[in-house]
Amino acid sequence: MSREKLSEDDSAYDDPPEGFVPSSTRGPYTTHNGPFFHKVTEDGFWHGVRVRERHCNSRGITHGGMLMAFADGLLGTAVFRETHTVALTIRMTSDFLSSARPGDWLEGTARVVKATRSVCFCEADLYVGSRPVLKANGIFKLMQRHKEG
Template identity: 80%
Template sequence: MTDCDDDNPPDGFVLSSGRGPYTSHNGPFFHKVTEKGFVHGVRVRQRHCNSRGITHGGMLMAFADGLLGTAVWRATQTIALTVRMNSDFLSAARPGEWLEGTAEVTRATRSVAFCEASLYVGPRPVLKASGVFKLMARHKSQN
C-alpha cells in the first residue's frame, strides 16, 4: 500500500492534540481510552520509513517513548523525563498499516517510574520497549 492522505483510524480513535512540535511533525497520532487503559495509533506513511520501505526504527522508538510517557503521566499525574529506554524490534510495519500500542507502569517510587510498552499491527507484535522515567515532582498535577 502506498502513502495516502487519509489516516483512516479504526473506530473509537480520535486525533491527539496538545503534543510537542517533534511529535506533531511525526504524526498525526490518534488515541482512545478503554476500560483496560489507553491505546495510541498512527497510520504508517512513506515518510515514516527507511530505505528498505519499512518503518524506521527511530520512528518506532519515538512512538514507544510517547506511549511510555503517557503511561507514567496517567499513573502518577507527574511530568517525567526519559532516563533509559530499551527496545526489542520484533517485526516490521509497512506503509498503509495501522500501528498501535499501549504501555503500563510496572512500578513507581517517589522519584522514578518503570514501564513497559508494546507496539503491534493487528495481532503481529512489532516492538517491545521498557523504560525508566525520572518523575519531576515540581510538575506534579494539583488536580
C-alpha cells in the first residue's frame, strides 16, 4: 500500500500488520493519540500504531514524549496481565535508540521482570520492523484495593 496516496485522516492509512486489531478500551489521553492496535500471541502481547505527522516533533521524527507514553502503556499492560492489579507508574527510564517517521509501523511489547506484593519491575521494547527504537524500564506501584477477582 502506498501511504503517499492516502491522507492520514483516512483509516486505510493505519494499515496494521496481520493479527493486529483496533484497541477500544483505552483512556481518553491514549485514544486521542491513536489509533492504537494490539495483538496477543502465545509469547505475549504487542501494541502498535502507525506513526502520523501529529506524533512527530519539528524534525519530522516521532516525539520522545509520544514514544514514552506508548512505552508507559506497554509497561502498564504487562503489569496488569501479570498481577491482575491496577498499577501506577512510580518511575520510568527510557533509552532512545533510533527514530520513527510518519508512515512507519511502530510496535512494542513489555514484560514483568519481578513483582513483589507492592511494586512491579518491568521492561519494554519498541521497534520499527526489526530496528529497536526505544527501550524502557519501569517501576509500578500495585494498587491492591483495585485487584481484579
